[in-house]
Every structure is written in structure tokens, then in C-alpha cells.
Amino acid sequence: MSAVGKLIREPWDELGLSESKAFALQRSGATFGIWVFIASEVLFFGAIFLLYAAMRIEHADAFAAAARETNIVYGTLNTAILLTSGLTASVASRAAEHDGLRRLTLWCLAATAALGLAFLVVKGLEYREDIEKHLVPGPRFALAQAPAQLFFGFYWLSTGVHAIHLSIGIGLVGRLIGKGLRDHEWLVGNAQVEIALLYWGFVDVVWIFLYPALYLAGRAG
């Protein structure tokens, strides 16, 4: 069986199509599938941002005061890290389509995973600082206004959910690296590469919106 043939799964292998056509159709189906899932995720994070919007409208002052307490340096650094990981992910996804770019693909995948880990490390440092500053909602919360606790409830929840998504992304990319190292032909044109990196891109986009929501509110004045 050819390299492409090995990658065709049921039921795409029984459509009576030639190998290359079946492979292309399977890839296109998989891409569509992950986009449908991303649409679903848009609703998931949409609901989270809706909560943010409604609560901020109801408690504008408390939210501004609370957002000033987040560490904008960590936040901006992390945004830059994730945007850069988006770059490497995109390059990896395009390079994986070319036969001769296996090394580039692997390096970019590795860089993507590494940047993801760096993000989590920075996030961990930030969490430690937040805990030291008593920014965890509860009786020892640092700010006087009660609704400020809502902001930090949202902060911990949204960053936590995002971190879980990112960790899944790191796992997926790590799996691609492992498979790609073992089997020289596995990466080329494989739908799984594109799927993982599209998911990565979406996690990126979520953070792009979390950044102004969590770090930029209430900075002026």
C-alpha cells in the first residue's frame, strides 16, 4: 500500500474512488469537521464573553478597578507568545503539504509546542502573583467592591478554560511531532496536521479577545 493509502481510513476507503481522490476527500471532510467543531467552540467562548459583556455593563466601575489589578506585562508578553505560535503553526501547516519540507514542518511544530509551554509558564508565574496579591475571590479578596470579585471569578475561569484548551493543543502538536519523527511519510498532506493546527489557531483567537477583556480595561485615567 502506498504512503497515501495507509492514511486513508474507513469509510473513505470504500467510496470507489482512486487513492489520491479518496485521500483529498477525506482531508477535506476532516477539515470541514474541525471547522464545524470550531463553530461549536465559538458558541462556547461566545457565551463566556457574553457573561463578561453583561457583567461589565452592569458593574463598569468595579470591572475597571479590578482589571487594573491584572499584570499587563505578563498579559502582553503572553499575547505576543501566542501570536508567534500562530505564526509557527501556520508555517507548519503549509509546510506539511510539501514533500520536501519535513524538517521545517517538524521544527515549526516543535516551536509551536514550545511557545505553548512558554505561555503556560508565564501564566503560572502570573497566577502565583495573583494569589499573592489576594486576587482569588473569597473572604480575603483584595478589593473592596463586591462586583470586583465577579471580574476575578471570570478571570480565573476564562484563563483556566483557555489553558485547558491550550494544553490539549500542546498534546495534539506533541503527538504530531512523535508520529512525524517515527514515520517519515506520515506528516505529508496528513489531515491530522491541519486539524491540530486549525484548533491551535482557534485557541489563539480566543486569547486575542481575552487580552483586552482582562488586561486593558480601566487602564486610562
Place this chain on the structure above:
Amino acid sequence: MSSGATADATTLANPRELPLELPASYLADGRTLLSWLATTDHKRIAILYAVVITFFFFVGGIAATLVRLELFTPQADLVGSDTYNKLFSLHGIVMVWFFLIPSIPTTMGNFLLPLMIGARDLAFPKLNLVSWYLNLGGGLLTLAAVLAGGIDTGWTFYVPYSTTFSNSFVTLAVLGVLVSGFSTIATGVNFIATVHYLRAPGMTWFRLPLFVWAMYTTSLIFVLATPVLAVTLTLVVAERSFGLPIFDPARGGDPILFQHLFWFYSHPAVYIMVLPAMGVISEVITCYARRRIFGYSFMVYALVAIAMIGFFTWGHHMFTSGMSPYAALVFSFLSFIVAVPSAIKVFNWTATLYRGQIGFESPMLYALGFLGLFTVGGLTGLFLASVPIDVHVQDTYFVVAHFHYIMVGASVSAYFAGLHFWWPKITGRMYPEAWARFAAILMFFGFNLTFFPQFIAGYLGMPRRYHVYPPEFQVWNVLSSAGAAVLAAAYLMPLGYLTWSVFFGSRAPNDPWNASGLEWRTTSPPPRQNFFGNPEVLAQPYNYHPESTPPIKDQPRVPSQGSLT
């Protein structure tokens, strides 16, 4: 093979030729437990789902029985208040998330969707298996919550009761529902990709059977509504277990926001339950009326319109909640609009009967019952969409009766209609028709006796979720409880005779109802590969008129029955 009849490629092979050199049926394709638990065959996964949801149907049913038994008298005489609250919560949670929502899509949908469009399997078979495990895992988590001591929030999990005040196992149950939500999303993605990518040659969008359209539109709701439920439940867990305040009113949180998010999912969830039912009914009515569906394209548009507009109407659950009166009017208006496509469907089914050759086999009895019950359920929905009436009957037994007419009267009737209709295809066995008809009729009358009195009790002012109630409502509750006993018997009957038929029923031919769909153009039960050869579709579905062209260019010779061994 020497029979002269085999000269025509499109006819069935002689039954005596059964040991043809053809694949065994999906049931005979592996006999170990592992061959079931690790299967990627959509048909076997459908059976796995059927086992799980049947179990949960009876779990929820037992809870309902105890609730109805308790309500026989106005006083508390069977269980205490906390137990009662846990019973109706269990009933709601199990029936909504572990029976109704997965019921038709994951069993008949899984089994029939690829067969109806001429595909070998769903687009992502492994994902399909993962969905089943997620569904099972969610169910077990919820069951664990019940065994640990139960949950008493009602299926709606309203904050701040669920986050701050309830002393029951909310987190565990909520996690169970959350996990089953992921299962639902995965199923939705799978169905959508399958319909887009794996239709057989000639199976254009407007040749799809309405059941496939129903699965497709249901999947849209799966994918687009369920994530919002996931967020809502995550927030409940975060607030309850990690102390992250989001809805806590003491710190400025807004419980009405929770209700918005909850109903953004849970109203479309009603359409998740009823759209597949509509799909089943369209298949059954056309077959037993021997008539093409009246207004096929309008039926399709109606399905799509219900799935779309169904997302805009959630606020009618919140008219008395303190929501803004302006928003209430907008939601009221949209709720009236969504009733229009439902009405169109009812009229079209009725018109399909006109000039038919109507037979009254048991699936058709269920389908005709569906028509009546769905009409009553839908029209009482208009009462609830009218703000002043809703203010009176919201959270009373009127609402309980209304949604049971839709979810039980319509959806469960359709579930049984479909189960009987496709039973020969799924199991390769015929069920005892007389018993099936008796159960269908008993179910219809038992249902009406159970739930119609609840409309009256509700209008008279009996609130729902009441353990004890003012004595003037007793007569209606006695009627309702009596009906519930009939209904329970009617639900147990199919369990008995269908199980019997699996072992002792006569062998089913490939197309016992002389139906027109692609799923009947293969053996009963079908082989692992679904079809013999590559089906090609030539015409519209519901080809029941003698004058029309044969719909399907048939495959090589098909054995007249699948292998059960």
C-alpha cells in the same frame, strides 16, 4: 446458482440461496464482547446506544412512577420532601439528557443515516465510538450522583440554589451532563460531515429522505447550542466547587444571566427532541399511506426554519423571571413565529393521507397518535407564548402537561413508531403485530389520561415540583396517577415482546413494509458494509406511486435476508 429468477439483476436472490458468497450481517460480524465495545460500525454503536438509553428510560421511568404515586394524595405519605425533590430532579435530568436527547439521533440516526444516504459508515467512525463512551461516562457520573445521595435542583439547575444552597451532589450530576454534552457535540459534527460528504451518487440534497434532513438540522442544534450548556454547567461547577463567583447575587452576580444561557441551550434542546421525531413520522406516514409526502420542499424548509428560529425564542421561559418587559415581547413574538413551520408540517402530514392506501400497522398507529398529541402540545405552546397567560400558568402543571405532550406524546411516540418500523431491519426479526398494536393504543390512551388532567390542574393553579399540594387539586392528580399506571404498563409491553422477538420472532424479509428508502435495499439485518455494490439514486424519495420511476439503480443480487448467526 441456478434459479431462473436471478436473471434480473434487481430482484432478490432466492431465499434458499442464502449461503451466497456474501458478507455476514453486522450482527454476525464478530461475537466477542470486545467486537462490540471496540466496534466502529455505526450499526453496532447504534445498538450500544440503544442499550444505554433503554436502561436510562426505565431509571427515569421508575422515578416518575414514584413521583406519581406520591402525588396520589395531597399529603406526604410515601417519601419525604427531600427525597421527592431528588426524585423529580432525577426524572428530569435522566429523561432529558440520557433518554430524549440521544434517543432517536443516536439509535435510529446512527443506524439509518448512512444507510439512507447510501454510505458505508459515518464520516468519523472512531469519533462515533468515542461519543458513545462519553455518553456512557456521563450517564454513569450522573448515576453515581444518584447513588451517592441524589441531586435536588430540578433539571434546570437554577442558581443561586444549585451553586450556594443545595446540599446535594450537584457537582457530580452536572459533570455527568457536561460529559454527555461533549458526546452530543461529537455526534453532531459526525452527522453533519457525513451528510455533506458521503451521500451516494445521485443523492442530491432534495432527494434526501426527510429523516436525514431531520438528523441534519438536529445536528446543527447539537453543535451550536450544546456548547452554551457546557459553559453554563462549567460555571455552576466553578462557583460551587472552586468558589469563583459568576452568578452569586451577594457579589453583584445576575441569576437571570444564568437563565438566559441555560435556555439558549434548553429551548433548542426541545427541537433536538422533536425534529428527529418529525423525521421518523415523515417516513412512517408515507410508507403506510403509500403516498409521496405532501409538499416535500416545504417540509424541508420547515425543518430548517424550526431549527433556526428555535434559537431565537428561549426567553419565553423567563417571562416571570424579572426579565425586561421589552425583551419579553420580542421573545413572545418570535415564539409565535416558530409555531408556523410546525403547523405547516402537521398540515402536510395530514394532506399526505389524502388519496392514500392507508394501513394501520403498529408504526402507523404510533404515527397517527403523534399527529394528535403533537397538535395539542404545539397549540398549548401558543398559550405559553402569550405573556399574560404565561404569567398565570408558568411553573404550574400546565407547563408540565405542555412539554410532556411534546416530549413524551410526540417524541416518545415517534421513537416507538421508528423502533417498530425499522425493527425488522435492525434485528432481522419480526415482532408480534397484535401486541404492538395493543401497546400503541394503550400508550395513546394512557398518555392522555396522565397528562390531560395536568392542563386543568395547572390552569387551576397547581404549581409544579410540589411534594404536597392543596387538596382541591387531588381529583386531577388521581386521574393523572391512574393514567401513569396505564402508561407504565404500555411502556413495559414493548420491552417484553420486542425482546421476545429477538429470540423467537420470524425472520424478516429485506423490505417487509414494501417501503421505498435506500435502507430497505439491503439485507435485514445489513452486512458490515451496508450495501452489496454501490447504490446510485435516480429519483425523489417516497416513491410510492405506481406511475413513477424506480428510485434506485439496484445493486447486484441481494440475499433475501441477512445472516443472524
Place this chain on the structure above:
Amino acid sequence: MGNLIPAFLKPESASVQAAKVDMIFTGLTLISAGIVALVIGLVVTFAIRFRRGSRANRGELPSLVSSEFEIGWTAATLFVFLFIFWWATSIEIGAYSAPKDAMEVHVVAKQWMWKTQSASGAREINELHVPVGAPVRLILTSQDVIHSFYIPAFRLKRDALPYQQTETWFQATKTGSFHLLCTEFCGTDHSRMLGRVIVMEPQDYARWLSAQPERDGLAELGERLFTARGCSGCHDAGSKVHAPSLAGIWGQAVPLEGNRTATVDEAYLRDSILQPKRDVVVGYEPIMPSYEGLLTDGEIQSLVAYIRLGTDKLDLIQSLSLEPSQNICAPGQSSASPRSPAMVPGAPAQTPRP
């Protein structure tokens, strides 16, 4: 039209709104019954006439029966449904805002009881007395979870939300005693969270009211001051500071330093506020600062009235004084923005500010 439904199927109707709801309910029931009869009638007719083997005509459908038919019944249902929407909505809009002169009643729900207080000062638990024919505006809140205030005979229901206020109103048309039920699931004894609304003739109501303990609004003001000026910080039961509780001390004799006693009356309380170190009760340190110049005479009067009533009797009011920011369902405390009179409850309750 209301007469079409037999009496035992009709809940008691005792408010202006109830009559309107019953009218549209009956109308909608008739329309629905017509549609159900039409559908079931057609299904049964077709099922009999076109049963398998009957001799009815099975030919092509007449050309009339085609997409025109579809469009026809789509338009017809849309028209009927929009008509019902218009009808229901016009009733809703017409009845949304309470009349300006409505009597005001505060309702506080908690697990599992209703506490009501009318503007005239009468305070009740699980009961509400109102005069017949007078519009009554309800301002609801909750101390714990969401409850829902439901009087079936008035066709009236409104959720009571924690830390927020909601409003609704009614005008009783019949005297008698009516169920008050909770319809939002609120925990163990949800189904026992019952009460009565007693509608009385105005003169009976006046008599009932005059038999209630006297209220002049001073005590309420005093309670706010008690919190606002920091009295409660030391004198509350849960306080860490060692200060006497003031609950129920009115009229009592208290022991003072040097074997004296004093009766708690207006003069003693006034002295204790302005010159606290003079007559300290035995067992307490003279740690209270003087409020000389910090309270006006009127404010002292209010505090005295509050203590006289009993500091443990008024938590109802306390639960109603919310931070405006936490209160988005409620009409504001002051400076309300202009509203459309058709849609929104009437002018907000002006709470007296210290």
C-alpha cells in the same frame, strides 16, 4: 365568553387582570379546539375513506392542491398566530404599569416563608391583607434563592430575586382569602411555602389596620440610621465589641454603676446617645463615643423609635436596603431616567434618606 368553560374547570377569578387573562385564555382555547378538531377530523376522515382497499379515488391530486395550498395555509396560520400575539400583547401592555396611586407592599421571600409589609406599616408573615378595589403594587425581593410569588386567583406571578427587586401589581375585585404559592423551586419545603392573601372591604381593612401595632415610619428611618451611623457595629448581636444588645430593652429596668437602676425610656436613650459615659450599664466598659453634634434631634427621635419597636423586629427593612449597583432589576432609588409609561412599572419607591 368566559361562560363557555364549566365552573369546576375555572380557577377563582378575583382581580382585574384575572378577567382579562380568562378572556384570552378562553379565546385561545376555542381557537385551539377548532384547530385540533380540524386536524383530527381530517385524519380520521382520510383514515376511513382512504383505508387500504377502499374504493375511493386514488388518482392524481387536483391541480389546485399544490404549492398554492402550502402558501395558503402558511399565510393563514401566520395570520392567526399574529392575531393572537397582538391580542395577548395588547392586554399585557395595557396592564403592565401600576396606577400611580397604588398602595405599595414590600414582599420579602426566604426559605420557606413570605414576609410582607405594606406602606401603612402593617407587617405580616405568610399573609397579606389588602382592601378590595384598590390597586396594590408589589415590590419583591428574596433573602436567599429565587422564589416566585403566585396568586392563582389574581393570575399573578413574579419571581423574587436575591439582591434585586422586581415589581408587579394587582387590583382585587372580590373579598375573600386566596392562595399565595411559591412557584420557583427553592428547596426542601418549596411546596410548603404557602400563604394567604386576604381581601377585605375597605372599612374592614381600616379596622384591621388600626388593630396592628403602630407604625409611623420613624422606626424604619431609625433602623437605617442604626446601621448607617455605626450603632450596629457594636450593638448587633454578632458584634465582637462588648456592647449591650438593644433588642427588647424598651421599658426594662437596667442596672447601672453604683447599684442604681434606670428605666429605658426616651430620656435615658437620648442621654445614652449624647452622653454615653454617664450611665453605663453594669458589666460594660464606657467605650461608646458621644454622638453630640453628630445626630440631629429628629434622628435621635428616629433611633429611639426604632429601639422602642425592638431592634430584632425590623430585619425586613434591612433586607430591602440594597446597594443600587446590585439592583438592576429594580426601579432605582432616585433620579430615575424617563420611561415609557406604557411598558414600565410606575414611579419607584422613594425611600427616605437619612
Place this chain on the structure above:
Amino acid sequence: MSEQRQSPARAIWLRSLVVWAILIALLGLSWLAAYGPFGGWTVAVNFGIAAAQATLVAVLFMRLNEASALVRLAAVCGLFWASILFALTLSDTFSRLANV
């Protein structure tokens, strides 16, 4: 590696780097804008920039520009339903606030 093999890599890098540079520049702009004198418009500016960044990532990094119409439809569906959720819920929140 041969000349032919190098050129696709260079093309890939070149395009992606340009997009990345714009993204980082927008990030800096957003940061600055947060401290800027825009009053109530700061929120709009910040989220506007975020929307621009998200569009760039979705279209060029996640390759919606090359994707089939079906895939674009899926993406648009997500946005459309999210906008319904926002519009109807916030209409309630706003009109409740307006009544305070």
C-alpha cells in the same frame, strides 16, 4: 536542499512573517490605546483591534482564504449564532439597566 525545494519554504515564511509583524504591531497599538485619551471609546478601540487580529489569524493563519465555501459557511454559522446569543441577551440586560 535544491533551489526548487527552498523556494516554497521562502514563500511560506515571507507571507506568514508579514502577517505576524502586523499582528505584533496591532498588539502594541492596542496596549498603547488602552492608556490613550479615548474615554468610553477605549473599549471599542481595544476590541476593534482584537477583531482585526482575530480576522487576520482566521483568514491567513487558519487559511480561510483558501478554504472551500462550505468551510467558510461553517465559520460564519458560528459567528451568526453567537451574535444571536449576544443580541437577544444583551437587549434584555440593557433594557433592564435603562429602567434603573
